[in-house]
Amino acid sequence: MAKFVCVCGTEIRTSGDIPNENEWKLFSDVEFDQYSGQVDVEKLYLAGTIAFRCPVSDHLWIYWDGFDKTPQLYEPIPGGEGGRQAP
Numbered sequence: 001m002a003k004f005v006c007v008c009g010t011e012i013r014t015s016g017d018i019p020n021e022n023e024w025k026l027f028s029d030v031e032f033d034q035y036s037g038q039v040d041v042e043k044l045y046l047a048g049t050i051a052f053r054c055p056v057s058d059h060l061w062i063y064w065d066g067f068d069k070t071p072q073l074y075e076p077i078p079g080g081e082g083g084r085q086a087p
């Protein structure tokens with residue numbers, strides 16, 4: 001079973017049982033707009049950008065360049081827009 005360790009120490013599995021409770025699929029509005037009417041869910045499933053959300057720390061690991069490349073890490077900022085000011 002493939003897995004990685006989040007920056008908080010939590011192991012996140014990337015294979016094994018489906019559905020994976022920590023896996024998300026991302027679509028831009030433009031990508032999603034290419035679909036209409038009846039949609040093949042397998043096609044839609046494969047088209048989404050794969051992401052994993054750590055169940056403990058909420059960090060997001062997004063595979064923007066494909067699942068065979070290194071994911072980009074996103075850190076949650078408590079407080080949203082007011083949580084950290086732009087430099």
Ligand SMILES: [Zn+2]
Nearest residue numbers: 006008054057
């Ligand atoms: Zn974590």
